[in-house]
Amino acid sequence: MIQVTFLTNGGKVVTAPEDSNLLRVSLREQGGIPFKCGGGICGTCKCKIEQGIENTDGVKPKERKHLTEEQFKEGYRMACQTFLKGDVSVSWQPRPAASAPVRPASAEPSS
Template sequence: MIEVTFVTNDGKTVQAPENSNLLRVSLREQGGIPFKCGGGICGTCRCRIEEGQEHTDPVKKKEKNHLSEEDIEQGYRLACQTFLLGNVKVAWG
């Protein structure tokens, strides 16, 4: 199991299986990441991986439609497109 900390949600920390989708973990555990479509189309679930960026899967093409290279370098991802391979801390807003 890995740990996901929702920094913007008072630092709420939850456990999830490795290779979990970040948005699905947030929905299941009431993490609070905002979303509308859940499919990489709207960009609403934009968030920043504050710690553990190396524990996420590679950035996908759909994400590049909403995030600049600078955003990606700063740790921004779309939660609906991000799968977790280890512990992360995520913030949004």
């Protein structure tokens, strides 16, 4: 078993079998990595492997559509495309909380 630490989710630590998909581990263990499609199309699951980048598989073509070479060098990956060979620590940009729609002030009726 390998260890995955979800830094942005309070440092939550979980275990998973080797060769597990990072996004699937996050979903199963409530790790918190944001996602929309899960298939490499939207780029929502962009995350940073803070420790253990050497324990991930190779970059996929779908990731190259959303991330730059500079981002890969900094440790960024798409969770849905990343399979784990060993322990990793991962962080991500939290999604902004949904806010209530702002309604325009209604005009005062004239007398």
